Amino acid sequence: MKRPNQRLRILGIQSTLKTPVARRALRIVLGQIRAKSPRDFFRLQDLVLSVRPRKWNDGTQGEFVKAKLRADDMGTLDRDSPRPGTVFVTEDKGEPEMIGLLAHELGHACTTREDLDRRCAPDGEWASELSADWYAYKWGFGRFISRARRTRQWSHHGPTPGMWIEDVCPDPKNPSRVMMARYKVSRRFRVVEVGKPRRLTRSELAR
Numbered sequence: 001m002k003r004p005n006q007r008l009r010i011l012g013i014q015s016t017l018k019t020p021v022a023r024r025a026l027r028i029v030l031g032q033i034r035a036k037s038p039r040d041f042f043r044l045q046d047l048v049l050s051v052r053p054r055k056w057n058d059g060t061q062g063e064f065v066k067a068k069l070r071a072d073d074m075g076t077l078d079r080d081s082p083r084p085g086t087v088f089v090t091e092d093k094g095e096p097e098m099i100g101l102l103a104h105e106l107g108h109a110c111t112t113r114e115d116l117d118r119r120c121a122p123d124g125e126w127a128s129e130l131s132a133d134w135y136a137y138k139w140g141f142g143r144f145i146s147r148a149r150r151t152r153q154w155s156h157h158g159p160t161p162g163m164w165i166e167d168v169c170p171d172p173k174n175p176s177r178v179m180m181a182r183y184k185v186s187r188r189f190r191v192v193e194v195g196k197p198r199r200l201t202r203s204e205l206a207r
């Protein structure tokens with residue numbers, strides 16, 4: 001008899017993933033993290049309450065949702081510091097894409113305040129996405145991430161190493177005016193500002 005929502009543990013982590021492909025991918029990812037970074041693996045045992053399937057209509061493929069702060073934790077915990085939570089992933093993928101996706105979401109789970117600061121990103125979401133990918137690369141999933149990137153919307157998932165980005169920043173001389181700054185993402189997933197900000201072009205101002 002088929003039991004819906006069957007729970008099982010995969011390398012110590014609770015999962016309700018349904019497809020054999022997704023379950024196998026999780027086993028591969030956790031096994032490799034354990035081999036490459038036992039410390040991160042043990043942290044994940046505490047940080048990941050469960051890995052669950054989910055479907056989105058807006059192209060989202062995965063999400064790490066931190067458990068709500070308890071009232072007595074408010075004020076003592078940094079919102080960005082690691083906290084247990086649940087990984088949600090879509091299951092409609094082949095094994096390599098599933099591996100990249102799970103590695104990235106587990107990277108979100110591991111991300112600390114220091115990891116975010118280290119990215120030097122002008123935007124909190126970029127810092128978060130770059131930190132998740134930094135972990136995935138550290139655990140040896142770089143080729144799976146770069147493969148998944150071809151199908152990811154980068155505006156949603158942030159910049160990637162080697163990428164040039166332009167973004168508006170306040171004019172240091174006149175904070176009510178904006179200028180355009182140029183950044184490059186380093187191999188260590190840090191955002192480095194290159195050169196001085198420039199004035200916006202007419203068409204950029206018109207937007």
Ligand SMILES: [Zn+2]
Nearest residue numbers: 104108129132
């Ligand atoms: Zn992400």
